[in-house]
Amino acid sequence: MASRAGQEKALRLLRHLPRVALNNIDHPNPKPASRRKRGAHGGDTHGAGDKGSKARQHFARAGFEGGQTPFYIRIPREDPYKGHHLRREYPPVSLHQLQLMVDTDRVDAGRQIDLTQICNSGLFRLEPLRRQFGFQLTDEGMDEFVTPVNLEVQWASERVIAAVERAGGTITTAFYDMASLQAMVDPERFFKRGVPIPRRALPPQDAVGYYTDPSTRGYLADPEQVARHRLTLAQKYGYELPKVKEGPLTERKDPRQIFFGLEPGWLVNLTDKQVWRVKDPVMSEYFRS
Amino acid sequence: MLAEELPAVEPVDVDWSHVERLLPRRTVPTPTDKAAYPSGWTPQRGNPSLPYSVRRSVNHMLPVYLRIMEDGVKRLTVVRNVRGDIWKLHDELKRHLEETNSRYIASRVNEVSLYVQFKGEYVQQVKDWLRERGL
Numbered sequence: 471m472a473s474r475a476g477q478e479k480a481l482r483l484l485r486h487l488p489r490v491a492l493n494n495i496d497h498p499n500p501k502p503a504s505r506r507k508r509g510a511h512g513g514d515t516h517g518a519g520d521k522g523s524k525a526r527q528h529f530a531r532a533g534f535e536g537g538q539t540p541f542y543i544r545i546p547r548e549d550p551y552k553g554h555h556l557r558r559e560y561p562p563v564s565l566h567q568l569q570l571m572v573d574t575d576r577v578d579a580g581r582q583i584d585l586t587q588i589c590n591s592g593l594f595r596l597e598p599l600r601r602q603f604g605f606q607l608t609d610e611g612m613d614e615f616v617t618p619v620n621l622e623v624q625w626a627s628e629r630v631i632a633a634v635e636r637a638g639g640t641i642t643t644a645f646y647d648m649a650s651l652q653a654m655v656d657p658e659r660f661f662k663r664g665v666p667i668p669r670r671a672l673p674p675q676d677a678v679g680y681y682t683d684p685s686t687r688g689y690l691a692d693p694e695q696v697a698r699h700r701l702t703l704a705q706k707y708g709y710e711l712p713k714v715k716e717g718p719l720t721e722r723k724d725p726r727q728i729f730f731g732l733e734p735g736w737l738v739n740l741t742d743k744q745v746w747r748v749k750d751p752v753m754s755e756y757f758r759s
Numbered sequence: 760m761l762a763e764e765l766p767a768v769e770p771v772d773v774d775w776s777h778v779e780r781l782l783p784r785r786t787v788p789t790p791t792d793k794a795a796y797p798s799g800w801t802p803q804r805g806n807p808s809l810p811y812s813v814r815r816s817v818n819h820m821l822p823v824y825l826r827i828m829e830d831g832v833k834r835l836t837v838v839r840n841v842r843g844d845i846w847k848l849h850d851e852l853k854r855h856l857e858e859t860n861s862r863y864i865a866s867r868v869n870e871v872s873l874y875v876q877f878k879g880e881y882v883q884q885v886k887d888w889l890r891e892r893g894l
Contacts, residue, residue: 566798569797569798570798570800572798573790573793573796573797573798573800574788574790574800574818574819575788575789575790575791576787576788581780586781589783590781590782590783590784591783592783592784592787593818611798614797614798614799615797616797617797657781657782658781658782658783661778729777729781730777730780731773731774731776731777731778732773732777732778736771736773737768738778740778743775743778744770745770745771745773745778746768746769746770746771747768747769747771748766748767748768749766749767749768749769750766750767753766
């Protein structure tokens with residue numbers, strides 16, 4: 471600890487020291503542009519050394535190959551790859567894998583199996599930051615799929631929908647935006663962030679058609695239309711459509727909801743086992759809309 | 760952000776099971792006994808009459824794997840974690856595979872690392888053979 475005398479000495483010194491300026495403090499100093507050396511000591515070879523191609527040649531533009539068509543011009547543009555870095559990806563989960571998960575109790579068939587439940591099984595990993603927007607259900611093992619389940623995936627083909635419904639289950643295709651995906655993929659990590667549960671956004675323009683279509687069991691489609699399509703699909707594939715009882719097999723999320731029993735705008739505290747919500751009416755109205 | 764600027768909050772009475780449902784299990788669950796397993800999976804029943812056995816993986820799966828090497832040209836079927844008389848398992852399994860596929864199958868036994876290797880793609884046949892024996 472500085473004594474009173476030391477403090478006074480420091481203050482006295484300050485009165486005589488120069489003002490703080492750029493020339494007497496440590497600061498980032500970018501290199502000046504290189505220039506040709508001039509004068510008696512910078513002349514003669516001007517920093518290029520003795521002879522050699524570096525002293526003689528003016529170098530050509532980057533990529534120049536001596537006149538041969540350069541690589542960056544030779545390779546043609548590939549239209550199929552246009553925008554590939556922006557396209558959404560749906561990693562596959564097969565019906566066989568799903569049946570195996572149900573058989574080995576890696577996933578609870580009594581409640582809805584959605585993106586979170588598949589990730590929580592530990593067998594599948596989703597990376598939203600790599601443009602992975604959810605799971606698609608593939609038809610491998612669809613002949614052996616017999617368990618009635620309530621599924622929510624991001625994409626499923628007609629055959630897969632038929633296989634799930636034939637077994638007595640229900641399937642919905644739903645969209646989750648990036649913020650919702652971050653929460654769903656690892657809910658524990660998300661809750662620890664202390665961020666309120668996001669309000670799920672609607673699908674982008676190119677996906678609206680898919681998620682409002684009853685034939686693909688879109689979550690925004692009319693439920694009556696979906697029921698009608700269930701019947702027609704059963705007729706098309708020639709199976710008896712089992713009656714699905716109201717209960718865990720028919721539970722659905724609200725289009726703005728990402729977790730069952732929890733509303734957007736709520737904040738979950740895992741340590742104290744407490745959930746909080748905002749009192750402000752404007753904010754609650756936004757989250758509830 | 761100052762404490763006065765933060766929005767006022769109130770606690771919500773919510774069924775905590777909804778939150779617990781979102782948290783993953785810390786360990787791999789032991790599969791419960793069921794009447795049937797449509798996926799083809801069978802639990803390990805054990806077979807005391809046999810002098811050998813195979814230890815299941817952490818996920819309760821049979822330790823039979825396909826190794827693809829040399830850019831897809833070389834395919835090996837590996838049975839890992841063989842306990843007991845490894846040569847007995849090798850001889851019986853090799854005989855079965857050769858009869859089923861009507862061809863000679865090159866094989867290899869590693870007594871130290873406890874695995875048996877067969878040249879070719881016979882994963883499903885090996886698994887079926889092990890399942891028949893309750894392993």
